[in-house]
Amino acid sequence: MSEHLLSVKDLRTSFTTDNGEVHAVNGVSFNLDRGKVLGIVGESGSGKSVTAYSIMQILADNGRIAGGSVEYNGEDITKWNSRQMSGFRGKCCSIIFQDPMTSLNPVFTIGNQLEEAIRLHTNKTRAEAKARAIEMLTLVGVNEPAKRVKQYPYELSGGMRQRVMIAMALACEPDILIADEPTTALDVTIQAQILELMQDLQKKLGMAIIMVTHDLGVIATMCDEIIVMYGGRVCERGTADEIFYNPRHEYTKGLLRSIPSVERMKERLVPIAGNPINLLNMPAGCAFCARCDRAMKVCLDHVPVERQVGADHRAACWLNDLALKDEAEQRAAAGESAGAIQAATGWVKNQSGEWVFDPVAEEGGAEQ
């Protein structure tokens, strides 16, 4: 058995448009283990959904995976054919979309659609699928399931429809559930109920979950790990505690200032100034450079390298490398070569013997 259930490595996804190539995902890497919950967070347009759709290979016609790999149980599924992929979808990995109304077919009953999804991926008979549909609706807390199966999507509330979508996604007991903003279209109380339900189901069924959201506050309590995305790249990754209380990327700090919290009830929320980057024309250096108050010259020209900044915490911001001068000195005292020190810390001695910050940047930045 492979080490990770899902391993996304240096994933690059782009779209061909009349204006040129849109680089939506630019070297994203992460691992997901069995039974764990991973949160993907970022502003609108940061590449969260495209990352999710790349895993499922449900990109729009103008999109393509331009590089990298997606390993499921150690096999690179980007090499799989369409038959293998349709087996993967539903059975191994399911997705719940933001708006259940657009995902459910308005002309078929809830029961029809659930049974269809079940029969597509199993060899259950019609009667067995019907029983399973009712069982699934009960599991996700839909009241009077035997009556609901005969109803059409428009007859259900938004919260109920989202529960139906979750039932549909879980009907084949996938190893991985991707929830792409599953609660954005719902009001706050229902939002909390749906998240609670997902947490509950996760414990009961033991699947791994990828929670995609632009709202860091909403998912924090349920994630084992959070990755923060900007410009189709991972800025920072770590436990919820590390991301919340010890952010090490200027973009994450901006995101945190822009979300309401109980502790900051009286403080004004500060949205991140400036516009998201133009993915048609990715900057040479840090994607966040044009909006970052602390940007330095190096940020303009070099993509920041992702570094370990704590036990369960990595970030790709040159400010972290600046803090590595002490480490550079220690490595030099231990006799390490100048090249190795420069690669590890970004610091190197110039001809006059002074330490200068001159990092060796790699295109893509992320190293896992």
Ligand SMILES: Nc1ncnc2c1ncn2[C@@H]1O[C@H](COP(=O)(O)OP(=O)(O)OP(=O)(O)O)[C@@H](O)[C@H]1O
């Ligand atoms: N079919 C497409 N053609 C061209 N560009 C696309 C296409 N689909 C997505 N994109 C672009 O890819 C970028 C990332 O989109 P994505 O949907 O992943 O954002 P997101 O992080 O999920 O944002 P949101 O929070 O709004 O859902 C966006 O700039 C988007 O315009």
Ligand code: SF4
């Ligand atoms: S690398 Fe530079 S521009 Fe990017 S977030 Fe850090 S300081 Fe700001």
Ligand SMILES: [Mg+2]
């Ligand atoms: Mg999205």
